[in-house]
Amino acid sequence: MIEEKFDAIVVGAGASGNACAYTMAKLGLKVLQLERGEYPGSKNVQGAILYADALEKIIPDFRDDAPLERHVIEQRMWTMTDTSHVGMHYRSDDFNEERPNRYTIVRAQFDKWFSRKVRDAGVTLLCETTVTELIRDGQGKVIGVRTDRADGVVFANVVVLAEGVNGLVGQRAGLRPVVTPESVALAVKEMHFLPREVIDERFNLRGNEGVVIEAMGTITNGMTGTAFLYTNGESISVGIGCIVSDFEGTGQTPYGLLEAFKNHPSIKPLLAGSECKEYAAHLIPEGGYKTIPQLYGDGWLVVGDAGQFVNAVHREGSNLAMTTGRIAGETIAWLKTRRDPATAANLAEYQRRLEASFVMKDMKKYRNIPDFLHKRAEQVFGLYPRLIAQAAHTWFRVDGKDKRSKEAEIFASFRKGRSLFGLVGDAFKLARAWR
Amino acid sequence: MSGAMNTGSAAPKVEEKLFQNRYLVDAGRPHIKLNPGQEPSAALRSLVTTCPAGCYSTNDKGQVEIVTDGCMECGTCRVVTAKTGEIDWQYPRGGYGVLYKFG
Numbered sequence: 001m002i003e004e005k006f007d008a009i010v011v012g013a014g015a016s017g018n019a020c021a022y023t024m025a026k027l028g029l030k031v032l033q034l035e036r037g038e039y040p041g042s043k044n045v046q047g048a049i050l051y052a053d054a055l056e057k058i059i060p061d062f063r064d065d066a067p068l069e070r071h072v073i074e075q076r077m078w079t080m081t082d083t084s085h086v087g088m089h090y091r092s093d094d095f096n097e098e099r100p101n102r103y104t105i106v107r108a109q110f111d112k113w114f115s116r117k118v119r120d121a122g123v124t125l126l127c128e129t130t131v132t133e134l135i136r137d138g139q140g141k142v143i144g145v146r147t148d149r150a151d152g153v154v155f156a157n158v159v160v161l162a163e164g165v166n167g168l169v170g171q172r173a174g175l176r177p178v179v180t181p182e183s184v185a186l187a188v189k190e191m192h193f194l195p196r197e198v199i200d201e202r203f204n205l206r207g208n209e210g211v212v213i214e215a216m217g218t219i220t221n222g223m224t225g226t227a228f229l230y231t232n233g234e235s236i237s238v239g240i241g242c243i244v245s246d247f248e249g250t251g252q253t254p255y256g257l258l259e260a261f262k263n264h265p266s267i268k269p270l271l272a273g274s275e276c277k278e279y280a281a282h283l284i285p286e287g288g289y290k291t292i293p294q295l296y297g298d299g300w301l302v303v304g305d306a307g308q309f310v311n312a313v314h315r316e317g318s319n320l321a322m323t324t325g326r327i328a329g330e331t332i333a334w335l336k337t338r339r340d341p342a343t344a345a346n347l348a349e350y351q352r353r354l355e356a357s358f359v360m361k362d363m364k365k366y367r368n369i370p371d372f373l374h375k376r377a378e379q380v381f382g383l384y385p386r387l388i389a390q391a392a393h394t395w396f397r398v399d400g401k402d403k404r405s406k407e408a409e410i411f412a413s414f415r416k417g418r419s420l421f422g423l424v425g426d427a428f429k430l431a432r433a434w435r
Numbered sequence: 436m437s438g439a440m441n442t443g444s445a446a447p448k449v450e451e452k453l454f455q456n457r458y459l460v461d462a463g464r465p466h467i468k469l470n471p472g473q474e475p476s477a478a479l480r481s482l483v484t485t486c487p488a489g490c491y492s493t494n495d496k497g498q499v500e501i502v503t504d505g506c507m508e509c510g511t512c513r514v515v516t517a518k519t520g521e522i523d524w525q526y527p528r529g530g531y532g533v534l535y536k537f538g
Binding site (some may be wrong): 111148166248251 | 528
């Protein structure tokens, strides 16, 4: 399809693929990027929060023209029961800084902007092109890809797999295992439109200030999962996700969970009168460090969600995608300047650079958290939210009962719910998993 | 159907949600196929409720069927049945399938 040989082919035009392609083109490499969607972003789904630091390291002046919705000045963390939420809110005027740290974005629009930058940097982008398989030489080294276009074979020194969590190419080539139902979450989300002034008033915002809510509790009906609500300029993103294996046998539907969340008394007023314009679904890799596959080999690298780079505790993913993409791009460019071939031994430099960055440090830090949460889903997402809400309810209700009796009642409810041994055990195991 | 949000319904209709989405359907070339014949596994049957687009249903004979038109290409069914081999999952041809306006 294209006669010339490229320095690199990037499979996918999401956060990691764009970061990688852009970085390589800026460092003078000849790059081909392949995207199966009609336009970059047409297959991509995210909450979405953009972490400025990761993008700044790629496009320092991105704020000049990127389609940013609102900068986040308030984070709400909620544990919810069927009728209540207990919240920890952090709101600060200090987040109204010249170069804000976090923004809400709309992925399809953001990805179009990012892709424009990638093409301006000199990358050749082909959309509506699905990569069907890798091409290898006699020694097994990856030397190119086959696509679903006529004569759709194209060659390069290295292939970067930025194909996302559901990436078929690398999985079918045996470069990494098929993700398991225990290690991915299925998330569904809707885009609800409201006039800007209504959102400002409802969330107490001025200008481009934004609020994000992360929620957990009985809203997932005993399954391991979380829900979210983010304010965009003239819309609200609302969604919920649970580990895929948790759905099996429960008869629960993802859209049923989403409807219930939207109708929760703490959420419903925030969405009142809105118009829903899109319903989306996507998998999120949640297995953490222990599920990170082999990241490089002869002629190939893997970046972003395809490499399971999501920090479930901090709800970070797109920044890890951009950072792994950037570091992969820098590594490939560095090898080229040294005239080193893209062998597994040389591409191991990518892994070394990741280990030295926050990416692997964070992934490693929380390596035991996914197991901890999944094994105690009933307690973490059901019992504790109920106990905490009950305690708050008892504490704040003025009913003629003396305070010492109220305290005793609260302690008794915790011990009845989980036994002293269970409580201490959970706290100890959480502390150990957190270290 | 992009009407006001549906409040208080006990059994949400996924069809109404999907109606808001844009698709370019590759008519006559479904990208997901079931391998018929054997008794459906528990994993395959679970997709009747787990599939976020409600693509799966059970017919009178207890067999699982699929209509891929509303598929959002999340890959859940591929992951769930990876061990049973009951599903052949390909990406739609380039350009076809779901087209997110917002994502």
